[in-house]
Amino acid sequence: xxxxxxxxxxxxxxxxxxxxxxxxxxxxxxxxxxxxxxxxxxxxxxxxxxxxxxxxxxxxxxxxxxxxxxxxxxxxxxxxxxxxxxxxxxxxxxxxxxxxxxxxxxxxxxxxxxxxxxxxxxxxxxxxxxxxxxxxxxxxxxxxxx
Numbered sequence: 001x002x003x004x005x006x007x008x009x010x011x012x013x014x015x016x017x018x019x020x021x022x023x024x025x026x027x028x029x030x031x032x033x034x035x036x037x038x039x040x041x042x043x044x045x046x047x048x049x050x051x052x053x054x055x056x057x058x059x060x061x062x063x064x065x066x067x068x069x070x071x072x073x074x075x076x077x078x079x080x081x082x083x084x085x086x087x088x089x090x091x092x093x094x095x096x097x098x099x100x101x102x103x104x105x106x107x108x109x110x111x112x113x114x115x116x117x118x119x120x121x122x123x124x125x126x127x128x129x130x131x132x133x134x135x136x137x138x139x140x141x142x143x144x145x146x
Contacts, residue, residue, distance in 0.1 A: 006067065013059050050120035054113050061109040064102045071098060 075095050078088070 009063055009067070013056060013063060048120075050116050050123065054116035054120070057109040057113040057116060061106050061113065064106040064109070068099055068102045068106070071095065071102070 072095075075091070078091065
């Protein structure tokens with residue numbers, strides 16, 4: 001597999017799972033939204049970004065595994081009649097190095113994927129718990145406080 005093909009695979013995976021975060025404003029139509037009164041811009045959390053990150057880790061795990069197989073098969077048969085050339089030894093060294101790197105990425109993604117999914121679950125549970133506690137607070141002069 002050529003280097004540019006690898007870069008394209010990484011870019012495609014990143015594009016499929018790109019998520020955007022707005023810290024200090026809400027994103028409205030045509031640009032950042034502004035607050036228009038009490039409670040207009042409330043902090044909300046969804047497990048989406050964490051689940052998307054887990055999906056990306058899962059995709060990368062699959063892609064790196066596939067790439068290792070393709071890389072190995074692309075090098076099969078190389079050497080027939082080329083034994084003794086210094087470049088053949090270098091090629092095998094590079095192949096082994098890339099196989100180890102891809103294996104490490106696959107294993108890291110395999111380790112991260114369930115952890116990221118658990119974070120999405122944990123945050124969702126925390127958000128629900130905090131929301132229930134906030135709803136229990138009675139504020140005089142409001143609809144909920146009456």
